[in-house]
Amino acid sequence: MTRFAATRHLRTAERDEPKASLRPWLVLVFLSIAATMDAVNSTVLVVTRGHLMGGTHATPDEIAWINMTYLAAKLTALPASAWMMSCASPSRLLAGAIAALIASSLGCSATDDLGWLIGWRVLQGAAGATLLVVGQTLLFSMFPRSRQGIVQGLFAFATIMAPTTLTPSLQGWIADTHSWSWLFAANVPLGTAGLFAAFLAADGQTTVRLVRRLDGVGLVLFALFATAFVFVTQEGSRYNWFDEPEIIEYFALGSAAILAFMAWQFTKQGRDPLLDFVIFRDEHFTFGFVVSFVAGCALFGSAFVIPAFATGVLDFPPAYAGFVLLPGGPLVCVGLLAAGGLIDARGLDPAKPIPLGIVCFMAAMWALSGSTSGSGLSDLIPPIMLRGLGLGLLFVSLTLLTLRDLGPEMIAQGVALFNLGRQMGGQFGIAWLSTILDNQNAQNRTVLSQYLAPGEHAVTERQDAVANYLTSRGYFPEEAGTAATAVIQKAFAQQVATLSFNACFLAIALLFIAAVPVLIATKLTLGRLVGRHGNLKQGPACLENTNERTSDL
Template sequence: MKPFLPGLLRSTDADSIYRNRFIIAATVTLACVLELLDTSIVNVAVPHMMGTLGATLDEITWVSIGYVVANVIVLPISGFLANQFGRRNYLALSILVFTVASWACGNSTSLGELVFWRIVQGLGGGGLIATAQATLYEVFPVREMATAMAIFGMGIMFGPSLGPTVGGWITDTWSWPWIFYINLPLGAIALFMVLTFVPDSAHRKVAEAVDYLGLILLAVGVGALQLMLERGEKQDWFESAEILAYAIASFLSLFAFVIRQLEYDHPIVNLRIMRDLQFSVGLLFTFFLGAALFSTVFLFPVYAQTLIGFDAFQTGMIILPSALAAAFTMPIAAKMLSRGVPAHFIIVTGAAVFMYAMWGHHEFTTESGLSDFFWPLLLRGFGLGLVFMPLNNLTLAKIAPKEIPNATGLYNLVRQLGGSVGIAVSATLLVKFEDIKRSGLVEHLAHDNAAMAERLDLFGRMFRQKGESAMAATQKAYALINLQVNKQAMMLAFSDLFLWFGLAIVLLLPLLFWMRTPPRMAQAGDVAH
């Protein structure tokens, strides 16, 4: 396929590409930020959408689910699509589809229409991250790869955290359609820059045949898995026939897909690259890193809005320093790598900082305020920033250049699925932990407990002074104590979850023993291929 508007890119020689490498990095990172921003930006506008479209809470969740499901379906085949259409064409087409769908989302007048265009938007945005990463691996020389991944990582870390802040401000200032319209000028800029500066891949190889059966199996398998994770907690997991159907469909489809890809001569996803132990171990590590990143981004806003009483915009502003810390830590990690600091040391340091930050989260209470949140959240971003980029480089260190697009698709899919699993597990464990903590607290509220009797008498007198009868005052006193118990039980559940996510990253560190820095890359001050 010939490139769109071929005259825009004046020169595709190596010197020209090298001169424009930072412009190319900024271009593809902007595209990634747009895609990731839209995974979380709609969440704060949900009440407004419900009112405008006349939808229930359960119905409106499909606006988010449709987008994420479409994303994960496209991610693993992004390398295949880039080869088929040409990387430059595929990036441009993806941005165009994403931008047009954004306009259609803002113009939607019914729930069905909005969900449809969100799916189209997700299909357009799904391939941007992996294709962007593959572009950087080819455009930048080995000695500068740490810098390239730092720029890319800033977008990956910044995008999801920025969503609630931007979404809350836009919704309060204008109206919910503007969370989609904001993509139009940014998408137009990204499209122009892609057509002007981004070159096609020198390693492009068009498939001799398209594995349509494999494509269908992948779409059904990954799509059903994502639906199961998104809907599981609300439907009480495998007590629901719907969730059970998703699980069976996902398992059978993915099992058949793996067999098909290993046996077919022209697979759409080359799973044989997982024979590289370093790559496979990196996938496992990034799965849990994704779980920690997305779960803590999910849990803290729930805690802040439910127990502290912040609104969506206030919560977003509190989270923003964490996102900034993660983004600005990337260049620090890149500089450390270029100075010869081992990637393993940087990752271990980042994990230790993240664990310390999670301990700070563990110490939060129902009375915590801005001063209590600042440093733990800042250190959380700092720790994740130190882990993300060196891990990315180590994971892909031994992958051949022609397999980079395929590998980055798998790598980003695994991180996305890790995030989905982490959020699903967090939501489920929050309920379970809360029940356990509540049972433990209730055991101490027997009538012969002096503190309980004193508190009950205090609340009873308070309500009687407000004119309540003795019976009504007693009932309201019990209700108030029950409310306090529930609030404290939820706080203890949040506290435990924060700590467990910190421990999860630390417990993964032994995996680094199976990840080695190739000697020639270490000499170049980098660990990327």
Template sequence: MAGGPTVQNDLVEYGFRRVIITITAVLCALLEIVDTTIVNVALKQMQGSLGATLTDVAWVITAYAIANVIVIPMTSWLSQQFGRRNYFAVSIVIFTVASFLCGNSDNIWELVIFRFIQGMGGGALLVTAQTIITESYPAEKRGMAQAIYGMGVIVGPTLGPPLGGWIVDNWSWPYIFYINIPLGIIAAMLTLMYVKSPKYGEKMKANQVDWWGMLFLILFIGSLQFVLEHGQQDDWFEDPLITGLSVLSLFGLFAFIWRELVYEHPIVNLRVLKDSNLRIGTILCFIMGFGLYGTTFIIPIYTQQILGWPALDAGLLLMPSSIATAFMMPIIGQMIQRGIPQTYMVATGFLVFFLFTYWMYNIMTPDTGTENFFWPLIMRGVGLGLLFVPITTMSLSTLKGKSIGEGAAFTGMMRQLGGSFGIAIISTFITRYTQSHRVNLVAHEQVTDFAVQQRVSQIQHGFMAQGIPANEALDKAYKAMEGGVLRQATVLSYMDIFLYLGILFLICIPFILLIRRGKGKVDMSEAMH
């Protein structure tokens, strides 16, 4: 850590001050994490009020995630340049102001831009909050500090969907952003009053900053996300913009890798990836993010769009899963401390997650009941519990000193990237698979078919019983049949996504066996910048 042991001791707090600093840091981490998942149950309302497509509204989530991924690697440098307390306070202010602007958005792209700015402030909150809590506790109590922070991080995703659902059902979607404003103001004031900054060494000069690295990273991630989001509706490579951005994304990736390997002060130290455990760990983090955020995105949409659930019920549905993950965390910690190999836990976690997706694949229908979801979602929670901590400790287990911090930043960044890729790809696949299933279903439901004619006649008579004239009732009957076909096609596309997601997790298991055994325990306080 910059500044050595003396600075570390200077930052240790006791009594009331430490309680206030801990509450402030956990509050900020919670704000950031809750905002990652709180919008999931409000997407349908956003679509309606802003006149957006599902593909467009997915950008509300991905813009936030992209901004997080871009800012996380820069956080250490920005803290050193401006002082940690100032940087943390400014990040809270940016997050709070952007929250207000998100709530006031008049169209979908305005909302996406303000979500990106909110994500730039939010990315800093998560990383810096962990550092502030760790440094406020003496070395012998750092394990407890990590546990306090960890519980806050676990509660965040649990709170997001039901809180979002309750707000949307009782008020309207802008209030999911407005609730950040009073909490943000309190957190900013407490930060300026109580949080200290470490005394860093000499600041990096402006001409040493890796501006090109930042630019190439933004080019790579931004272009790739646009291609993933809009490729389906724009006919992929038939569209010159999609083709151009695909080339730009590839250029950004190669230029970013080259720049980070040759520059003296890289914004992301790629050399740390020489460690084979970290290389495999970052891929596993990416896939875990894909499954974690992908399922958190698709389940509320399915329950609201197909089953017609209110937003609060859709949010509450994910509670058992998150509680199961939180329950698993201390058990997993104990298992790691007792020397049970993380490879076994991770392999089991991927297998359990596959079983969850296969179970979901089997229970999805246009009218699945609440009771059908409980045990599959408990299984999802257990699977994620077996993945979160073991993947991180396994990835960092053969690293030492400063490399642990760089490796930890990598695993966090790849988890976020996996999430944004997952949401983008899933929303694209829903559109594509729904169209192909609709074509197949319509091919099997010819108007000349006797069973189809009987069904149309039944629906028509149902409308006529309500006093609607025969011709109008027939039109309504055909529309109802078309709606039913589209609903069934959408369910089939969701089933496909769960099945393919499960296969992806199953394929990972053999790669886990390639991981070398490192030291079982990683001192996460070493990972702090």
């Protein structure tokens, strides 16, 4: 049985109107700083895997579990966080999540034991998911509808810009100049700012919560699915997918778990389910949820491929590969603020900036697909900046299109599912591009090796030219021949890698073209279903300030 719980907090008489109007903006600033902790935790292995392997004396298979357990816990905690918001006030949940993130970060920085590190990472994933869901839901309740564009744009600095541009760059520098333990210790000052946000969010408003029982069976089934999904997408490419029995076992486990979860949720509708299917009757949310999966695939996939290209082709040290993404950061901010500002100031339909963002992103990936082994950083900066602009225009608009018309009783679950779609899309995108990269490497190596056969005139001529050059630079003749062979082999490997990465960039550019028919069909189908059965919209009042919503209670 469900029960209603009302919590009443008296406003402090000393609080004057200027402070009351400033408080939400202070919450936004401190909350955005705190949300950067999740960006730090989610990208910690992007460019510093070698440092962690050395520090923990772990094998590649063992170190992979540091990331997989974190991701599985995060995916599981996203829908669970929506349930938690029915049991406690947002400010208390926020404070608890931030305290857990600080504690787990200190735990990670203080240990070099792999088991303890994995345990702390599980806590980081669960707490990070709670922070994102509670924080974004809180912003929807604290600010009126007319301010959501700029508010969500600023919050996206931490959720979109930081993990795709800023944190990989800084983490590589920190690990290279200090120690990998400082990667986690850096969360402490960020978490301190988040505690200020939780304190300021503990306002004096009257709130009404529908307290629901935890769907324990549903949560366990979803946790099994999340674990299997993460393992298959993270490790599938390494083991050539279904050629490895362990991949087949995890795939079977995940398939059985998600089918059982969906069947269980159907039986639980109306009786405190973990996933309330009513939310999918809102056509904007359902369409945005599908698009978030595709957008997450492109976002995290490109963030994976670009640093890998920098290390594999441009010979950047791993610790500095993240700096390749940094020039796109300011343009992400410009796109976020431009789209959010136009939506607020001009009443622009959130759907309108999305095509422009997609076009910018596709153009950037198409430009990168023409890279060569002689490309330099100056050749990459323009498309990376264009990519950043596209991401900014796309994600703030998609967030508002998906969430801003949900009623107050559904906004927490909407935020959780929207983030879940983006995260799962990101995992799928990385796995998809890893597979393309592996297949292209094998194919290009086979094709190009035909031109390096022993006795091939062009090869012999090139080898002699390189050997003569090295001899003129002081090499002994016998050493020059060996060195010339090594130079040709390196050039061959670079050419293979360049062609393979170009195929990945082109695949990302074509992703949205392939997805357009599916998205159009989804939109048309949803329009017909909603027209027949009605939807969940509650009108513009659903995003008005909590003071306005609760004054009639």
